Amino acid sequence: MSNAVFSATAPRGTQRVLPGFSLSLGFTVLYLSLIVLIPLSALVFNTLAMSWDAFWSTVTSPRVLAAYRLSFGASLAAALVNAVFGTILAWVLVRYEFPFRRLLDAFVDLPFALPTAVAGIALTALYSGKGWIGQFLEPYGIKIAFTPTGIAIALVFIGLPFVVRTVQPVLEEAERELEEAAASLGANRLQTFVMVILPTILPAMITGFALAFARALGEYGSVIFIAGNMPMISEITPLLIVTKLEQYDYRGATAIAVVMLAASFLMLLAINLLQAWMRRRGSKEPK
Numbered sequence: 001m002s003n004a005v006f007s008a009t010a011p012r013g014t015q016r017v018l019p020g021f022s023l024s025l026g027f028t029v030l031y032l033s034l035i036v037l038i039p040l041s042a043l044v045f046n047t048l049a050m051s052w053d054a055f056w057s058t059v060t061s062p063r064v065l066a067a068y069r070l071s072f073g074a075s076l077a078a079a080l081v082n083a084v085f086g087t088i089l090a091w092v093l094v095r096y097e098f099p100f101r102r103l104l105d106a107f108v109d110l111p112f113a114l115p116t117a118v119a120g121i122a123l124t125a126l127y128s129g130k131g132w133i134g135q136f137l138e139p140y141g142i143k144i145a146f147t148p149t150g151i152a153i154a155l156v157f158i159g160l161p162f163v164v165r166t167v168q169p170v171l172e173e174a175e176r177e178l179e180e181a182a183a184s185l186g187a188n189r190l191q192t193f194v195m196v197i198l199p200t201i202l203p204a205m206i207t208g209f210a211l212a213f214a215r216a217l218g219e220y221g222s223v224i225f226i227a228g229n230m231p232m233i234s235e236i237t238p239l240l241i242v243t244k245l246e247q248y249d250y251r252g253a254t255a256i257a258v259v260m261l262a263a264s265f266l267m268l269l270a271i272n273l274l275q276a277w278m279r280r281r282g283s284k285e286p287k
Helices: 002-009 021-048 052-059 062-095 101-107 116-127 134-140 148-173 176-184 189-217 221-227 237-246 250-284
Strands: none
Touching: 021 250, 052 250, 062 101, 062 148, 062 189, 062 237, 062 250, 116 134, 116 148, 116 221, 148 189, 148 221, 176 189, 189 250, 221 237, 237 250
């Protein structure tokens, strides 16, 4: 009876487990348009109201170029650091049992829950000239707070959970029998890691790197307290956009934002293409 009802209601030539694809797709496109596409389109259309000369002079001024270099450079450096040390932290949490491991695992999520302004104030209190750590470094001429180095440290802090939480599930599901087989065949620890473990976790590492980079690029709250916000030295691009908005230069702010958007999109697209290439390569390798 149930088979007859199903055959009477389902379209011919289709075998769908769950009906309603058209409705679900329409809702998805509508939701994505309202949340992402329409706001970004408004950003682009607002910039198109500028003449090309005005747009070019705005996005290529020395102050703006310095902010671009700082934002992209610090974000890239922080994401690379997190890709390495976040993977190590994930490895320790998955592969070893030690006291307070669960507590340490919970601490990884603190940058997610902590307000970014609180993180910036805490880091400034640590690394300023009179801070707990900065007071021991400043006599040797090492300044962290109010420098690009402090910005990079803040971006490492807020980006670490993205790498750890991306790599950790992959390590938990990895087949340890392959590592034991490689060791039984005479591979040393470095060879086992490079030939067996790294190919398994590399896509997750790249994903975590991309997420950490994207988060760092748009970070504002935790950076402005430790950056010093000196033009041409420690002024990040999000702060420059906010400054132009406060000066009612809306078109200038949107012009800078469009350049940031285009550069971020191209970099994330390149990372996604690299991930797709790695997946195709992995599927073609003999098992």
